[in-house]
Amino acid sequence: MKKDKQGCDGKTCLLCRLSLKEWAPAVTLHRRNFILQKGETLFKEGDPVEGIYFIHEGLMKVHKHWGPEKELIVRFAQKGDIVGHRGIGGLEQFYPVSATALAPVKVCFIEMDFFQASLKINHALLYELMLFYAQELQSSEKQMRNLAHMSVKGRMANALLLLQQKFGFNKDGFIDIALSKQDLASYIGTTYETTFRILNELIADRLVAVSGKNYTILNEAMLLRLTDIQ
Amino acid sequence: MKKDKQGCDGKTCLLCRLSLKEWAPAVTLHRRNFILQKGETLFKEGDPVEGIYFIHEGLMKVHKHWGPEKELIVRFAQKGDIVGHRGIGGLEQFYPVSATALAPVKVCFIEMDFFQASLKINHALLYELMLFYAQELQSSEKQMRNLAHMSVKGRMANALLLLQQKFGFNKDGFIDIALSKQDLASYIGTTYETTFRILNELIADRLVAVSGKNYTILNEAMLLRLTDIQ
DNA sequence: CGCTCGCTTGATAGTCATCAACCCGCGTGG
DNA sequence: CCACGCGGGTTGATGACTATCAAGCGAGCG
Numbered sequence: 362m363k364k365d366k367q368g369c370d371g372k373t374c375l376l377c378r379l380s381l382k383e384w385a386p387a388v389t390l391h392r393r394n395f396i397l398q399k400g401e402t403l404f405k406e407g408d409p410v411e412g413i414y415f416i417h418e419g420l421m422k423v424h425k426h427w428g429p430e431k432e433l434i435v436r437f438a439q440k441g442d443i444v445g446h447r448g449i450g451g452l453e454q455f456y457p458v459s460a461t462a463l464a465p466v467k468v469c470f471i472e473m474d475f476f477q478a479s480l481k482i483n484h485a486l487l488y489e490l491m492l493f494y495a496q497e498l499q500s501s502e503k504q505m506r507n508l509a510h511m512s513v514k515g516r517m518a519n520a521l522l523l524l525q526q527k528f529g530f531n532k533d534g535f536i537d538i539a540l541s542k543q544d545l546a547s548y549i550g551t552t553y554e555t556t557f558r559i560l561n562e563l564i565a566d567r568l569v570a571v572s573g574k575n576y577t578i579l580n581e582a583m584l585l586r587l588t589d590i591q
Numbered sequence: 592m593k594k595d596k597q598g599c600d601g602k603t604c605l606l607c608r609l610s611l612k613e614w615a616p617a618v619t620l621h622r623r624n625f626i627l628q629k630g631e632t633l634f635k636e637g638d639p640v641e642g643i644y645f646i647h648e649g650l651m652k653v654h655k656h657w658g659p660e661k662e663l664i665v666r667f668a669q670k671g672d673i674v675g676h677r678g679i680g681g682l683e684q685f686y687p688v689s690a691t692a693l694a695p696v697k698v699c700f701i702e703m704d705f706f707q708a709s710l711k712i713n714h715a716l717l718y719e720l721m722l723f724y725a726q727e728l729q730s731s732e733k734q735m736r737n738l739a740h741m742s743v744k745g746r747m748a749n750a751l752l753l754l755q756q757k758f759g760f761n762k763d764g765f766i767d768i769a770l771s772k773q774d775l776a777s778y779i780g781t782t783y784e785t786t787f788r789i790l791n792e793l794i795a796d797r798l799v800a801v802s803g804k805n806y807t808i809l810n811e812a813m814l815l816r817l818t819d820i821q
Numbered sequence: 822c823g824c825t826c827g828c829t830t831g832a833t834a835g836t837c838a839t840c841a842a843c844c845c846g847c848g849t850g851g
Numbered sequence: 852c853c854a855c856g857c858g859g860g861t862t863g864a865t866g867a868c869t870a871t872c873a874a875g876c877g878a879g880c881g
Contacts, residue, residue, distance in 0.1 A: 433736045449722070457733065487714070491720055494725055501728060554871080591658075782838055791861095
């Protein structure tokens, strides 16, 4: 994790956008900018909470571990997204998740004390954060139900649709996120091998196409049907 | 759903506790108090959002459906808890979950417009709500991981421990919540029959005891070990 | 040339959902 | 009073799904 000399553009992240004018110099003081390489971790599950991060560039996964080998990717975070907000409010001061870069990342870091102080003062910021939590909670609970009741194939269909919605397309028409099969598996909540097999079925049925770490949806309607009740 | 003449005690619910003094008369105007019988539903998944509810008394389940027969209980709500807050912030104005009374319930209802207006004005209220969301999100994501990676036995052990923590004990030493096996199954995210079998295993191993709809933990340490990584 | 590593495939076993049967107590009607 | 049927609780049998293990394959590299 290196320092980023260039720093924040003042437009991307929530804190900068919603920062009070008179508060801005203080923000500048308390902010630290970092660059992460692919694979580097911003914080790990169980680490003591130090602050909150705003992503300016790149892609991260937010994941929970289960033993040394297994994990569940809870969410992907890209430009403009918040990471580390799960550290707020819990009685324990430990991150309940890890955050790892999937592509080179630029983040700005705000000490938790200062951020909390901002929240106390900046009503608009607090309101936005509350809304953000509300949305996160909705998608999290939807995902819970899917994990409980949906088959792997359904969850994979769902995952691909969500990824397309969140990341859109790159110039080749693929979903604009490069994702290893292992990470896809962790996002779906299954194993590498199962992911592989089910993905092959979807390819055989001409519902999706895959090229390396890139995915594209060929038949959205059929994929959507896979996410229906059996 | 009948009207409740008695109404709110002004101490239990978040809104009353944190209400600004000058705002209190307005709260009284916009509040409606209701009584629900066991089995009655406060709102259903997909209903248009009308407002937010605070529970004064009783017990509710908050659940997501999957087809006509299956559901996942996302959370239990009791005295002092909020229900319907998932309606905030989503772009759609529909409840993403249902809320059903498991025991006779007294709630107070606040129109969403008025509640949102309160949030805009009442900073302490907004902050508490944000913290509440943050905690909900943490437990929700933990539950996600458990659903993805933990066995039914582990999830059942976890569920019983959580219930004990949340509801404490009644005078007979049982966990102070009466829960049908079907509801327990829906909370764990499995079927009725499986719940039954696994529960019997736990009973045979002298880890828990069951009497009708009541449960008690006999060997907390062993139960805790079941929630560990395999 | 041989090695390793990641990708791919096959075989197997464990977990769990599903369906069906059974038991038993209770209410009901003969 | 008894036979009957009904429904909820319980158990058994089966099969689907999926994790796991292990082996094969091929490309890149020392």
